[in-house]
Amino acid sequence: MSDIKKSWWKWLAIGLVAYTIVGGMLLEVPRLVILNESIRNLYFHVTMWFGMIVLLTASMVYSIRYLSKQDMSLDIKAVEFANAGVLFGLLGMTTGMLWATYTWGEPWSGDPKQNSSAIALLIYMAYLVLRNSLNDEQQRARISAVYNIFAFAAMIPLLFILPRLADSSLHPGNGGNPGFNYYDLDNKLRMVFYPAVIGWTLLGVWVASLRVRIKEVSLKLIDNR
Amino acid sequence: MKKLLILACLLVSLQLSAQTEKYEITDSDYSNKKVEMADEMRSNGKIYVVVGVIFLIFVGISYYLYRIDKKVSKLEKEIKTPKE
Numbered sequence: 001m002s003d004i005k006k007s008w009w010k011w012l013a014i015g016l017v018a019y020t021i022v023g024g025m026l027l028e029v030p031r032l033v034i035l036n037e038s039i040r041n042l043y044f045h046v047t048m049w050f051g052m053i054v055l056l057t058a059s060m061v062y063s064i065r066y067l068s069k070q071d072m073s074l075d076i077k078a079v080e081f082a083n084a085g086v087l088f089g090l091l092g093m094t095t096g097m098l099w100a101t102y103t104w105g106e107p108w109s110g111d112p113k114q115n116s117s118a119i120a121l122l123i124y125m126a127y128l129v130l131r132n133s134l135n136d137e138q139q140r141a142r143i144s145a146v147y148n149i150f151a152f153a154a155m156i157p158l159l160f161i162l163p164r165l166a167d168s169s170l171h172p173g174n175g176g177n178p179g180f181n182y183y184d185l186d187n188k189l190r191m192v193f194y195p196a197v198i199g200w201t202l203l204g205v206w207v208a209s210l211r212v213r214i215k216e217v218s219l220k221l222i223d224n225r
Numbered sequence: 226m227k228k229l230l231i232l233a234c235l236l237v238s239l240q241l242s243a244q245t246e247k248y249e250i251t252d253s254d255y256s257n258k259k260v261e262m263a264d265e266m267r268s269n270g271k272i273y274v275v276v277g278v279i280f281l282i283f284v285g286i287s288y289y290l291y292r293i294d295k296k297v298s299k300l301e302k303e304i305k306t307p308k309e
Contacts (some may be wrong), residue, residue, distance in 0.1 A: 010294070012288045021283055025276045030254035037263045186250040206290060213297045222302050 011207050016199025020044075023192045030186060034103055041099050042189060045197040048092035051118075052202040055085035056124070060152040061146035074109050075141035076215050077208075078148060082127060086170075087199065089121045089202075111167035113174050115189035116158040123151045 018170035024043035054211035066074040098116070108114060127147055132152060134140035163174040266272040 017287075018283060021279050022276060025272070028255060030250045031257040031260035031262050032250075032254060033260055036261055074294070114231065188255075189250075189251075206294075210290070210293055210297060213301065217297065217300045217304060224304075 002123065003052035009202055013202035013206055016195045017203055020047075020192060020196040020199055024196065027192060030189070036100060038103060038209055039189075042094065042218045043192050044137050045092060045095040047193070047196045047200045048095060049159075050197045051091060051204045052085045054201045055081050055088060056155065056209075058062045058205075059085060060149055063148040066141060066145045070138075072137070072219075073216065075145065076219075077212050078145060079128075079131065080208045080211040080215065081205075082148065086121065086128065087118070087207075088204055089124070093121065094116065098102060100170075100203050102128055109170060110120045113159070113163040113169055113171040116162050120158045121154040121155055124215060127151050128170060209215065 020043050024040055024202060029037070029039050059078050062074050062078035063070075066078060100109065100114075101107045102109075117165075127144060130147055131140055132142045134143060163169055163171065166174060263272060
């Protein structure tokens with residue numbers, strides 16, 4: 001499993017992201033006012049958030065499995081998937097602010113989705129801080145697993161429900177704005193968007209799995225000493 | 226069963242209410258020359274150079290990840306069969 005030549009999904013990740021970069025930059029996109037060429041950010045900014053959701057879901061599942069099996073390797077997986085998820089979230093946040101500067105006029109306009117995704121990220125950063133504040137391994141794993149499940153349960157309404165309940169939002173699909181399927185509907189955009197989501201997500205899984213393996217190796221080295 | 230049915234009705238109604246707000250992208254959006262796009266970049270603005278640069282950076286990052294992956298695999302093997 002650890003041999004890279006045998007793990008096809010890593011090659012798939014590289015291929016799909018390479019296709020996203022070339023296809024996403026060069027293939028035809030609809031000519032829409034205000035958005036102009038920046039509609040191509042759909043393949044880069046939006047996919048970061050999709051990747052983050054998948055990675056954080058995986059982290060939450062590992063936390064639940066840790067609580068039922070008390071296996072330390074599941075705890076390591078939970079942290080590293082959360083780490084990769086937070087990285088994707090921060091990238092989504094910064095790319096979104098850059099995009100917003102040129103389409104909405106300012107990097108931060110207090111948009112419901114901007115605010116709630118910032119809160120969700122802070123909740124997850126608190127998870128990483130919480131882990132560092134506990135010294136006992138078992139205790140750290142158990143408490144942070146419970147917190148991680150809570151963090152996921154808090155993130156879902158923050159990202160998917162509250163922004164839609166808001167009166168108005170600049171993000172498509174929230175408030176009075178047209179649905180996300182506004183982009184999604186179009187087949188030409190879809191041809192790059194779906195592979196992009198899969199590619200970036202797999203890349204995130206790869207980074208997370210590398211960190212998991214490094215941590216396991218270093219733990220074994222400590223045991224052997 | 227009843228609950229599932231109510232849930233399905235809810236989902237369908239949500240879908241319908243969302244539909245009224247949707248903006249459908251049509252072919253005319255692709256040929257709307259009034260909207261400014263990077264047309265000049267495409268004809269002589271050397272956009273392909275930029276795409277090439279980004280692509281090369283990504284190749285570099287993938288190779289770097291590949292190398293880290295191989296190194297970790299090597300460490301894992303060494304731990305399984307100690308040299309001593």
